[in-house]
Every structure is written in C-alpha cells, then in structure tokens.
Amino acid sequence: MLQEKIIDEFASIVSRENVITDQTSLLAYSYNATPLQQQMPAAVIAPRSTEEVSEIVKICHREKIPIIARGSGTNLSGGTTPIDRSIIIVFKHMNKILEIDEENLTLTTQPGVYTKDIFDASVSVGLFYPPDPGSMHVSQIGGNLSENSGGLRGLKYGVTRDYVLGLTVVLPNGDIIKTGGKLAKDVAGYDLTSLLVGSEGTLGIITEAILKLIPKPETKKTMLALFDDLEAAAQTVSDIIAAKITPATLEFLDQATVQVVEDYVNIGLPVDARVVLLIEQDGTEKIVNQDIEKISKICKTNGAFKIDIAKTIEEGEALLEARRAAVPALSRLKPTTFLEDATVPRSKLAEMVKAIEHIAEKYDVTICTFGHAGDGNLHPTCPTDARDEEEMARVKQAFEEIFEKAVALGGTITGEHGIGTSKLPYLHLKVGEEGISAMRSIKQALDPNNIMNPGKIFTFNGRGE
C-alpha cells in the first residue's frame, strides 16, 4: 500500500475523482487478458494531459513507485499486470484523436483511442490506417505493446511500428520528449520511436502518437480456399509469394479452430476442411480481380477441394470478422485459454504446424492453430484449466517445446504479443544472454530505479521483479 500522503499528492495533480483506491475497483486491474492473475495495484490514476503524466511520474521516480500504463487490458503476455505497491495509469480522459492532416497524411492521437476508431476516422476522409482494427488502444502501441502489430494485414502492409512517425513520451525521470514528427524521414540521433514502440511500457509512457496514413485502397475481395492436406496449404502460401503476389490478408485456420469459430458465429464456415486459407486482396478493381484469379489457380493447382469467393464486400467482411472471433470463440471452451504467438520464416510454416501437432499429441493437450500464414505468424492456442496443476505442467512443457522449435527454425517466440511476464523465461532462446544483457543495460540507463513496468521482458537488478 501507498502512504495516504502520496495518494493525496496524486489527487492534487489529477483531482480526487481520478484516483481510485477501493479494493473492488483495483481487483479489475489485477488482470489483463493473460490467464494468470497478478498482484493488486495500490491505485489507479487517470491523468488528463501529458503534463499530469509527467508530474505523476516525477513522484514515482522520487518515491520509487512502480508504474504500469494500461490501455484496455487486452494484452496477451501479462504486459499490463501490476505488482504490489504499483500504480496503474489509465487513459480514459486522454481518448481523443487530435488531428487528421490530409496534406501530410498523418493522424495525431492520444493514447486512449481504440484502433478501430482511428481506422474509421481515416476511412471517413478516404485514407487508411493498415494495422488491423481490433479493440486495442493506441496506448498499447508503445505504452504496452507490441501487440496488434500488423494482425490480419501484416503481409502487405507491415507492422504497427511502420505507421508510427513520432511520439510524445514521458521518460522514467518525468522528462517529456518528442520523437520524430510528421516526417517521411528523420535520422536525427538514435531511433527512440522504434525503441519505445514495443518496449512494453518499460522505458516510458507514450502520451501522444503521430501515425502515418496511406490512401485507402479502391476495393477489395475476399476468398476461402479449403484443403484436406496441410502441406498443400503451406505450399499454396509459398507459391502465392513466389508468384510475386502480396495479398492484403493471408490467414491460416486449422480444422479445430474453424469448428470452434463456426459453433460461435454460425455463418456456415467450412468445418470439413483440414486447413482453411482466408485470403483477401485490395487495390484497384483490376489488380484485385487479377490477383484473386491467379491465387485461385494456385490454390487449385495445389489441390484445394473448394474455393469460395465472397460475392460482396460485406460477405468478405463477415469472413474476416469470423477470423477475428477465433480468440473469443476458443476462450469459451475451457476456463483458461493460452494463446501463443510463435513466428517462423514463411517457408517453415508447414514444418512448424506439424511440429505443433506433434507436440500437442506428445503432451496430450488440445492445441488449435490459426494465424497469419503470410507472415509466418502462428497462434497455437490451448484451451485448458489453470486449476488443473497436472495439466498446466504439460501445457507449459508443450509451449516451451513450441518456442524452442520456432527459434530452431529461424523464428521467434513472439511476433505480435510481446514478452510481458509470460514469455520472459524464454527470451534468451531468441536473443541470447548477450542480447538480454544489452537490453537490460538500456533499461537500467533510462530507468535506474526500475519503476516503469518492472518485471516485464526481463528481470532486473536482483529484485527478482
């Protein structure tokens, strides 16, 4: 618990009604979307400006109080879970899109805005923000994420980071800095924008972001290709790329996932296929038609037993929405859902999927796999029960082996979700002890008191956090 006089100090900055300390409310903030509950925070604070964030951080710096910046708590790796005596900063008052600049193709936003609203605001002026509109806050771009880095549109449009031009950041000492700007190019000193995006809130708090928009594609078309053979589906993905086609979306769903999703959404998804590829192309009408035709041919050549092209944009949207429903659908099966994020070079996709199946069998656990095939980014997902210690031990072993396999194939332990606490034990597999040591020294330099989201990504200075 924090001393009453410190709580008073916070209240004098943000006003009393923006400092929550009652236990019932705090309980809601002891979780994020990761299965395991963490400790209780000491207070939840809702600042109204960058300056207020800075004042709060200065107190925390002085008093060595841990700070966790939180969007809507959708993190999947424990990135926003608190520890004892920490405060949580929420952005419910800093929730405005500040500007859309149609001349420079930028959007400036506060951290408490949903990605979907950024997407909609862009589309309303004929522009396009490519990172997939989930329910994530912008705060997660840098405050606590990693996540949503590309999502369904990663293959053609890249990752969230590619669309962040500049940030306003409150550093661990309370300093306010601005990185970048409305600029296509900027190489004035170290790239602090990239360092902050994906630092999972361990280096500073992002209070404003300038995002890059692009022209909205003219039209789009969506299709499903059904396979009864895993290799054939993976070969199809490779052949599409080899044909120099870059679809906007190229998703992979295994049979188990399709079944679960269909049970949830009831839109007539094909539950008889071993693998479903969900493919979308956007651009000019001619390009879209041409590409969808070429892709259909490649699917047929590789033995797809059915190809379904959505007749309307709405029908296509429904397929994408079904895909986005995979996580909630899978979460209904069992009390606990472990959603993972192993990523491999695209050419290793089939090998990785087979390895996951083999590992699931070996440890006798259920794993449904879906993901962004075009990016080599898979989400093996295990519906389980955290109360069953024996099964949890097997789940843990299975995922360890999945991570090891991904890295052995030249991949990584997380393509989108970040390290947080849940993948902290495996980071060394990917970056080595030397890599962790380099990262830790950067953390130590910018945050010597270890107040910014301590205990995430790696442990620090022997406090075991």
Add this chain to the structure above:
Amino acid sequence: MLQEKIIDEFASIVSRENVITDQTSLLAYSYNATPLQQQMPAAVIAPRSTEEVSEIVKICHREKIPIIARGSGTNLSGGTTPIDRSIIIVFKHMNKILEIDEENLTLTTQPGVYTKDIFDASVSVGLFYPPDPGSMHVSQIGGNLSENSGGLRGLKYGVTRDYVLGLTVVLPNGDIIKTGGKLAKDVAGYDLTSLLVGSEGTLGIITEAILKLIPKPETKKTMLALFDDLEAAAQTVSDIIAAKITPATLEFLDQATVQVVEDYVNIGLPVDARVVLLIEQDGTEKIVNQDIEKISKICKTNGAFKIDIAKTIEEGEALLEARRAAVPALSRLKPTTFLEDATVPRSKLAEMVKAIEHIAEKYDVTICTFGHAGDGNLHPTCPTDARDEEEMARVKQAFEEIFEKAVALGGTITGEHGIGTSKLPYLHLKVGEEGISAMRSIKQALDPNNIMNPGKIFTFNGRGE
C-alpha cells in the same frame, strides 16, 4: 599512435597484410565526403569475419582504443572521420552477398557490399530492393548510416530501415548478437535492429544484415514537369498526394541545380524552368499509365509550362541518373561543397524553399536546392571555399538558420545523412536537451568506455569528443 605490441596483436588476428599503418595510406582515411579533414587514424584494419571483428573490438575495449567502422567514406556529415589514436575498420574482405532467399524474400549480406550490387542481384531474380542504389556500402546501413535512407524512392517505398529485418552486431564489449531474422514480425524484447540502424557506428559494428526484398514492379514511367513558379510546383506535390497517388519518385530541382547538372551531363535538361519536378511511377502498366496521366493533369492545372514524358525506360533512367549527378555536378563549382539535408512536413515544402532562398540572400552565399519533394526532404547545397574564413562564417550562419527554420516548421535537421560531427551542434534543436540526455545514457550503457565512433552525434562524458 598505438604501441607496436597492440598493432602486433591486431595483426595476429587479421594477419599482417590487413593492418595498414603507413602515413600515406592513413591520410586517405582521415577524410570522408564531408568538407573538413579530421585527425589521422593510428591504423586501418581489414577483418575477414564477424569473429575477427569481435576479437579486434575486445582489444579496443580493453585498451580504450576508439574504433570507426567505414564503408566507402561517402558520408556527408563526418560520420566516419577518425580521431587520434583510433583505428578504422574497413570491410574490403567482407564484401559478399551471402544468400538470396526467394521463398522468404530476403537477402543476406556482409557489410562491404554496394547497395547497387544488392539492387542488381535482387532484380536478377525478379525481386526488388527499394532503397536507391547509390554508391553506398551496406556497412553504412548501420555501421555508419542513416545515409541513403530512401533516396529517390522514399515516398512510395519508405526508408532503408524498413528493409532491414535483422543484423549481426559486434557490441562495444566484443559480444556478438543477432537481432531479428527472416521474419515479417518479431517483438521479442527491445527493437535493437532499429536502434543500431542509424546509430552511426556509435553503438556497435554491423557485420551482417538480412534485408527484405519485395516483388519487382512490372514497369515504370518517368516524366518532367516544368514550372516558372515555386508555389505552383509545391502545390502540385500536395495535389498529387491529395489525389491519393503515391509516385515512386517525386523530386524537386531548382533552376540553379538544373543548370549545373546540365553543364555536367549535357543531356538537354530544361534550364529555363524555375523549378523542375522529376516524377516516376512504377507498378503494373495500367496503373503506371493511369497515374502518369492523372499527374500530368494535376501539373497542367497548376500551371506547368511543359510536361515531358520519357518515351522509354532508358530515357527515364537517364533523367534519374542526371538527378543522381546533382552532387558531383555541384561539387565541381568550388573547392568545397556543403550539402545539407533539412526535412520538413510535405505541406511546408514551398515555405522551406523560400526560406532557404531568403537566407542565402541575407548571408550573401550561393545555395542550390534540390531534393525529395515527396518526402519533404531538401538538399540545400552551398558551393564555397573552406579557405575563405570570412565566407565560411557566413555559410555556417546561413545553415544554422536553415536548421532552425526546418525545425520551426515541424521538420528535422537531417532526413538521410545523419548527425555525424557536422550537425552535432544542432541536434538539440530537434530532440531537445532531454532527448540528447536519453540518447547519451543509452550510449553510456552500451559503450561505457566510449570507444565506438566517439564524438559523433553528441559529446560524451566531458572528454570533449
């Protein structure tokens, strides 16, 4: 000078013929493409592998010997100039493209390879490496660059950083780390790839890079649009973007630059225009034709007095080569050439060009301006004579004012070339003292002995380097 026994130690790693210490040879390495000569290095060393680089760095770490990694010395901000007692690492033996992976669309290369060769190797298999093929070494991607970040193709294709997927890096303590991989997505810990790219050799030495390739555009078309009015040309740039067209190239040349280039290349460039826009679009034939037609209309609407569409790809290439000749052409005018790199939001282009003209007049110096209009990236260039101290003082004042103006317009002091030594005094204008302090603390954490390219980007620990 270094002790003989340390030179012997270096020689025992890379063999004697790869350690140069004679004064005549060293003199060549006391310069880069920046006007002013620096001090003499103590030795020039040519390692043959990452492991050899690591061994050399370990000695330098122990003996506190400064190290400068150098490509072909084309840096324009003093990024590769040595200081006393330093060694220079050159990559003449580490000059191979190691692999092109057509399945994953990646190219793996050593640092001593020219960008042009990477471009050519990619094209030979139907792929495309977008950063403009100048004469820059890959080592400049991270060892000493910033530079070549997008160049003529920045608007559509982004900057060099967007095409660097992973690096092998020797850290200042001699540790070898690998960042990233052949992956579309990777968020395992801090983004060390971005931090290293553009760190100008101050955080580590890049010994290998995995680059991202994209499908080669089907065709392209090039055009010139001539204006006798600056605002009209700038408005044209804005209108092209507003029409949701993203040209591959959108270059700006003022009359003085066109005149100088034509004197040099003699291909009949239009020397009668106040401003020339050089525009190229690539893609499918239909898109290219459509876009070039739309762009032509926009140019005419804004009062272009002539529009010239290249009849062949070769003719278009000649125009681009002429544009690339701007720097050598301008360098012929006077003994010294100051080439700058101010960048502003695209919408501020006209205002910035006018400010440059006004400042040139105020300080009575010649400034020719050309640059990447689509990126808001301008290269005001001053042919002068470093021996004329009085004129040099005026040149310095003029550029200071240009930097201040760029930042005041929401821009930056360098869009491509980096800070090096020549822009070190102005970094605070862009990132503030708080930003410099954050950068310095990262440098100090990774390189406590300050051996990696000391004295570049910012000063450090009171040694005045």
